[in-house]
Amino acid sequence: MRARVLVRPKVGILDPQGQAVERALPALGFDGVREVHVGRLIELDVPDPARLPEMCERLLANPLIEDYEIVPEPEAGSPG
């Protein structure tokens, strides 16, 4: 199955990248953009999607400071 893993800073964790983007946007004429957070996107073909959470905990995300979310990829929604 092809899956997407979205990794983002945990709520309350400093997210300097998100802040930097939020501060840069007004200068480009994009006003009013709020709550910007920058994280990672990992896309992968996995033989056994049931093992994705473990893979996230151990490698793809840092559970101390990041949350992750597993999204089956739309075009490939059916189990591999």
Place this chain on the structure above:
Amino acid sequence: MRARVLVRPKVGILDPQGQAVERALPALGFDGVREVHVGRLIELDVPDPARLPEMCERLLANPLIEDYEIVPEPEAGSPG
């Protein structure tokens, strides 16, 4: 509206991060994972979702090397 922007390396562009993840997984007991790509996830509240493509072209992605995809956030799927 709350939206997600997924940014990934264009097809054919070197993705050493994806490769590194792919190489690291077998050692952790995750075999057979393929086609790993690592990109960026940007989540944000935008007053005017119509302007998101422009924001991506100009700032959030580099069109020379990256593709982007705009996804309205599930819980907030209705247009702002």
Place this chain on the structure above:
Amino acid sequence: MSPPDTAAAPWRELGLTDSEYELIVEALGREPNRVELAMFSLMWSEHCGYKHSRKLLGRLPTEGPRVVMGPGENAGAVDVGEGLAVAFKVESHNHPSAVEPFQGAATGVGGILRDVFAIGARPIAVLDSLRFGEPDSPRSRYLLDRAVAGIGHYGNSIGVPTVGGEIYFEGPYEHNCLINAMCVGLADRERLIRSAAAGPGNLLVLMGASTGRDGIGGASVLASAELEEGDEAKRPSVQIGDPFEEKKLLECCLELLDLELLASLQDLGAAGLTSSAAEMASKGEVGIDLDVSLVPLREAGMEPFEIMVSESQERMLAVVAPERLDAVRAVCEHWEVRATAIGRVTGGDALRVLDGEEVVGDMPVRALVDECPLYGLAPDQSARPRYPAPAAVLPTPDAPAAAALLALLASPNLASRRPVFEQYDWLVQSRTVRRPEEADAAVLRLPSGSAIAVSIDGNGRRVAADPERGAAQAVYECASNLACVGAEPLGLTNCLNFGNPEKPGIAWQLERAVDGLAGACRALGVPVVGGNVSLYNEGPDGPIYPTPVVGMVGELPDPANAAGLGFAREGDAIALAGRHAPSLLASELARLRGEPVPETLPETDVDELLRTLAAVREAVRAGVAASAHDIAEGGLAGSLAECCLAGGLGAEVTLTPSPTAPLPPAGERPAADPLTALFGEGPGAFLLSGEEAALRALPCEVEVIGRVGGDSVRVLSGELSIAVELADLRAAHDSGLARCLG
């Protein structure tokens, strides 16, 4: 003893004993409220209060003609002439790094940088001292990889070069790695600023990042009951570093000081606002009113105690005269640094915490800062920790000498540090005249045309063997590294990384080690201008090796003459300078053979060591020594191989050990058996290369033992001989650490 009843006695959960709690009640004349309890528990912790170490630290010599600032300020400083001062300090970030090595190490660097610019010095160099378990453990390799990346991330991004450091891998650090970082700064002597708050009516201005719940950790037991079950787990206690914010803050603070807009300045480190405000008030003998409702927050709904103890990074606290506030704000706006007046200096003697109108904490400053109980140690040598013997690496204890040399060079403790220091920017700021692996100490030139040299060292295994002599040797090793580039020591900083001092065996290590440091500093005439203490470094298998890490700064008149460690010219004579008293006790070879830590180290002839240091220093300054390297890990053969590799030249050397190694008559160089002559270690000896007659004339014990030349290293030592191609040595030396970094 009954199990701690934390509901009824929350102070226990916060690490305070019942009797300490009583003292607090006495000092306040009432029970502390939650805010006060949180603040006391941190101020009276080992980390802030130095409960178990303060008495001992008094034994270190801290005075000298060149000292500008001694221990007690955010960093120490020494005079380097022409109106300039060099500030420096080493600090540990061991526990945060064990939890999250990248951020732990990164914020360790961020924290020590703030200490240095808090006194008005521009950070010009970072050095790191790292200890991990054996690299065959995946966890050690992970910690190494991430910690090095974190140090690089912070230092590289902020534009301060990381010019040196050291790394050892030893079993006892497996569960408790050590991440110590040292920062060196440069300032006009007149510009240095102290942290004492002054001038009742002056404003307290918080600069830099907003305040979140970072690092609240233990104090979260105080959160009010309204918080839902399970919320605790969501509270991140990991501190995240933002070098970009700190870069702006650094430039902003230095400009504010240039414009003389600040009355005092203090960084926010452990215990956040609590410790910064309390320390500033205590040193200035004033009171402080601080309103938490004015503190810019990153998260909604933070309670006053959380704001007071948060360890959010990249923040500084300044005292500003009210009429200068606008000027301060203008500078901060230029650098895009947030600045908020959050309180003021008062004439009283209390630290008062306000939440708008409401007083939520009111404590005598003295009680917070000075009345923390100090404990004596109960040292007991018979309780000294026994450390398990390391695994044997050499195939046979009597492996041929050449095989032993190759194994030593390939062992992670001796192998090339290139895979690590290439991840650090060691050249930004254009001062680095001797870069990593080029010389025994990093050399940084000063605007005056002279230069400083810096080195950091501390071999825990040797201290475990003999805390007093081992600690003294860390000082000698730094001084030796400095001598090799022609530098004379000016001052020293140290970080005492030890186990639980409440255990008599650890207390013994700590006390002996401090005595060893103090004795060596006195012998060399080098004052201690600052340092840091990190105790309770223990894992399930026991304590770490006692690890005093010493950072030393010296000066040299002409950076162009700073010798490299590599042989420079074919045909040069190779001289052994100093009273080389090699011993295999606690050596790297003993470790590779799987020998346990011994229970003593040989004594050092300090008078001859002093003579040798001076002779080497002068030889380098005069250009008599084309290269200089001290004999340390790996013994004479290991150091010789390093000289050859660094210079890309081979060497031929003959040693004349005695096969039986009898005790020497008084005053003579002690003889060693052939193996010990090759690989034995001990302070005070150097390998110099240069013109033979000039080397022979050095005013210390000196013996010409061979010549530079060829493509191989050939050593004869009694019946033992080594002949190894340089290429094979290089392959071994290059592989050792690279292997660990995958």
Place this chain on the structure above:
Amino acid sequence: MIGVVRFPGSCDEVDALKAASLVDEARILWHRDTDLSGIDAVIVPGGFSYGDYLRVGAIARFSPIMGAVARFAAAGGPVLGICNGFQVLCEAGLLPGALLPNAGLRFVCRQLELEVVDAQTAFTRACEPGERLSIPVKHTTGCWFAPAAQLERVRVVLRYAPGHNPNGSLRDVAGVANEEGNVVGLMPHPEHAVDALEGSTDGLRLFESMARVAA
């Protein structure tokens, strides 16, 4: 007069200023400045502008001074981007291609050898084609890349000498120019190779080239 841009987060601007001062007068330009009058050449220096957050150079390219730098370049003014400055100029479209993470994914600080490919640009005029220069690199995102369609037209100025490519860049490219040759970007740091005590003086060649133009 050579102007050296300072963004919040720049690190090597003082070093670039010192190096430039060896060949001409030089001063710092704050990123909010938009007036380049009196400036004969611009250096966009190394460092971590805006923390390199989001993508290296992505935020800095929108800072006020970059509009002025673009106009200055369009009018033929010489502009040199070093490391982070190179990344900014690529992001701003003043130079072809983009910089990707190093193949090894780690920061690399190393003294290495370069070969001059194009000695006709504003910053290599004092060099000989094929000349070797010893100049250090230090970066995490230095793997230069351009799509095939663009690649053939790119003016390559400097290459890593065989065996010296630290980041996996396409065709060993270390530096490129725009078509006119007045805008040049490179990953290595010539400002850190202007003093024998620090290891090399080969970087001076680029500054001397610039001085000829600026004069």
